[in-house]
Amino acid sequence: MAGILVFGKTGQLARELAPLDDVTCLGRDQADLSDPAACAAAIRAARPAAVINAAAYTAVDRAEEEEALATLINGAAPAAMAQACADLGIPFVHVSTDYVFDGSGETAWQPQDMVAPVNAYGRSKLAGEEGVGAAGGAYALLRTSWVVSSHGHNFVKTMLRLGAERDRLTIVADQIGAPTPARAIADTCLAMVQQLRQDPGKSGVYHLQGAPQVSWAGFATEIFAQAGMTCEVEGIATTAYPTPAARPLNSRLDCTTLETVFGISQPDWRLGLRDILKDLGEAS
Numbered sequence: 001m002a003g004i005l006v007f008g009k010t011g012q013l014a015r016e017l018a019p020l021d022d023v024t025c026l027g028r029d030q031a032d033l034s035d036p037a038a039c040a041a042a043i044r045a046a047r048p049a050a051v052i053n054a055a056a057y058t059a060v061d062r063a064e065e066e067e068a069l070a071t072l073i074n075g076a077a078p079a080a081m082a083q084a085c086a087d088l089g090i091p092f093v094h095v096s097t098d099y100v101f102d103g104s105g106e107t108a109w110q111p112q113d114m115v116a117p118v119n120a121y122g123r124s125k126l127a128g129e130e131g132v133g134a135a136g137g138a139y140a141l142l143r144t145s146w147v148v149s150s151h152g153h154n155f156v157k158t159m160l161r162l163g164a165e166r167d168r169l170t171i172v173a174d175q176i177g178a179p180t181p182a183r184a185i186a187d188t189c190l191a192m193v194q195q196l197r198q199d200p201g202k203s204g205v206y207h208l209q210g211a212p213q214v215s216w217a218g219f220a221t222e223i224f225a226q227a228g229m230t231c232e233v234e235g236i237a238t239t240a241y242p243t244p245a246a247r248p249l250n251s252r253l254d255c256t257t258l259e260t261v262f263g264i265s266q267p268d269w270r271l272g273l274r275d276i277l278k279d280l281g282e283a284s
Helices: 011-018 034-046 067-088 120-134 155-165 182-198 218-227 254-261 269-280
Strands: 004-007 023-026 050-053 094-097 139-144 169-170 204-207 230-234
Touching: 004 034, 004 139, 011 023, 034 155, 050 169, 067 094, 067 120, 067 139, 067 169, 094 120, 094 182, 094 269, 120 139, 120 155, 139 182, 155 169, 155 204, 155 269, 169 218, 182 254, 182 269, 204 254, 218 269
Parallel strands: 004 023, 004 050, 050 094, 094 139, 139 204, 169 230
Antiparallel strands: none
């Protein structure tokens, strides 16, 4: 039996997993998530020790117009993967999002709280959660938020680019959550795989988010401070920055269960940011 099979090759999480020993990453040319049956067939052909799904449709605003495609990729494909893993008796780890919640209130979301997505992307990710849970195998659903790294497109890289071009930026200040370094997500997925192989009873839904809580404006301020940039940040309301897809105001995630069951603590995103800036050559 082979090592860990990862769906995804170019995304932030997959890029963190790819260099590791005993990990095989499948790109879109090898496993297209718009073809769920092909994804299941790839698992059966590889017969790995475990599977991590690090691929997804992540264009939140575009999903409002492409909900069927988003649901195929984020819903049907993970469900097919989970069923193939259940049939083979191997663990499946799937990454989801805080967008399955409606973003109301100010209390951190618990894994068992009622889900009620406010946009098409959230609905597509919820469909994946339901399909994975129904497959009947050993699985972990890992909800996370505001993923950042030195790879691909993300808020850190956008701020560095805009901060170099402008003296002042207006950033949303009433959406509260926390960034989560992709490296911490990768480490968590690998730990979950190993523990699920030993104890399938740990299957379930878990949350991983960086600490401490912060707004997007607060996050931008810390990025500029650590990068030694002098760009001023003005906080604005979400209503002043309309987008095609509604965004949840409350993205706080309670990560207690992850620590209790798997022994995994919340990462300090400020330390993760330091490492990202170092990788990008932007540290002050």
